[in-house]
Amino acid sequence: MRMHETFIKPMHREGIKFVAIFAAVTLMLFLVSDLLGWIGVGLTVWCYYFFRDPERVTPARPGxxxxxxxxxxxxxxxxxxxxxxxxxxxxxxxxxxxxxxxxxxxxxxxxxxxxxxxxxxxxxxxxxxxxxxxxxxxxxxxxxxxxxxxxxxxxxxxxxxxxxxxxxxxxxxxxxxxxxxxxxxxxxxxxxxxxxxxxxxxxxxxxxxxxxxxxxxxxxxxxx
CATH class of the missing domain: 2.70.70 (Glucose Permease (Domain IIA))
Structure with a gap:
């Protein structure tokens, strides 16, 4: 596994619109204040992380x-x-x-x-x-x-x-x-x-x- 794959997981498609909304709000927050903008960045990253969809290895034994x-x-x-x-x-x-x-x-x-x-x-x-x-x-x-x-x-x-x-x-x-x-x-x-x-x-x-x-x-x- 590459190093970046340890920290960056794929996102489920259900999360795309939510991350886009968070990112758009973050851009508007930067127009008001750099501090608010960086808070928005943190929340956008959290939203992406929430919708992560990592691969899992399921046990193979039946039952x-x-x-x-x-x-x-x-x-x-x-x-x-x-x-x-x-x-x-x-x-x-x-x-x-x-x-x-x-x-x-x-x-x-x-x-x-x-x-x-x-x-x-x-x-x-x-x-x-x-x-x-x-x-x-x-x-x-x-x-x-x-x-x-x-x-x-x-x-x-x-x-x-x-x-x-x-x-x-x-x-x-x-x-x-x-x-x-x-x-x-x-x-x-x-x-x-x-x-x-x-x-x-x-x-x-x-x-x-x-x-x-x-x-x-x-x-x-x-x-x-």
Whole structure:
């Protein structure tokens, strides 16, 4: 890897217009004050950094569930998947990954499989690290059916600052583990609902890397 590739990451196309807006405002700020202009430069660089889209190396072993987002594991608890996904109304292990405004916000598929449902639901904008964010905040959920017929849900949740959830996939499409499927702008959270009996391999407070960090293993002995 070249030295500049360590610090300069490619930007996702969703960020182009935002960086352009930040840059235009920065030019106007320079007309007012050099100090304000340089503050604008810093914010423009941050905006570019926010929309970075680095390549990731996904583990190759079949049956692994990887993190869909960069961030910190904020919750691991039993919870019922969102009703709009049409999954059975039974509690499953939910792993929540909280993304700050400094994390990469490109979301990646936690498993390989067929997208059987995509459901958006408007809502509020509580701090995404709070437990009630899963139930009350704006969200977009995917149900993914893996090769053995089990279902896994991954839910994008808007946060206190986030105001736009973007999803690139539709029902019927096939996803590969670690494949990009969406992003959330400016701070948010991802929830993963593991199939019944699957045991998480991570702990609260652990740092996640989207598409790389293993959350669980579908083929491991279940907790039942």
């Amino acid at each position: 692994l569930v990887v993190s869909p987002a960069d961030g910190i594991v904020s919750l691991i608890e039993p919870a019922t998947p969102p009703a709009e996904l049409g999954m059975p109304d039974v509690p499953l292990t939910r792993i929540s990954v909280f993304m700050s405004v400094f994390n990469c916000h490109v979301n990646r598929a936690p498993v390989a499989g067929e997208v059987t449902a995509v459901a958006y639901r408007p809502g509020k904008f509580f701090n995404a690290s709070l437990d009630k964010a899963s139930a009350d905040n704006e969200r977009n959920g995917l149900c993914i059916r893996v090769a053995d017929g089990r279902n896994l849900a991954v839910v994008q949740i808007a946060g206190l600052v986030a105001r736009r959830i973007v999803c690139f996939v539709s029902p019927g499409e096939a996803l590969q583990t670690g494949e990009r499927f969406g992003l959330i702008r400016f701070g948010s959270r991802l929830d993963v609902y593991l199939p019944e009996g699957v045991v998480p391999l991570v702990s609260i407070g652990q740092t996640m890397v989207a598409g790389e960090t293993v959350l669980a293993e579908l083929n491991a002995p279940t907790s039942e």
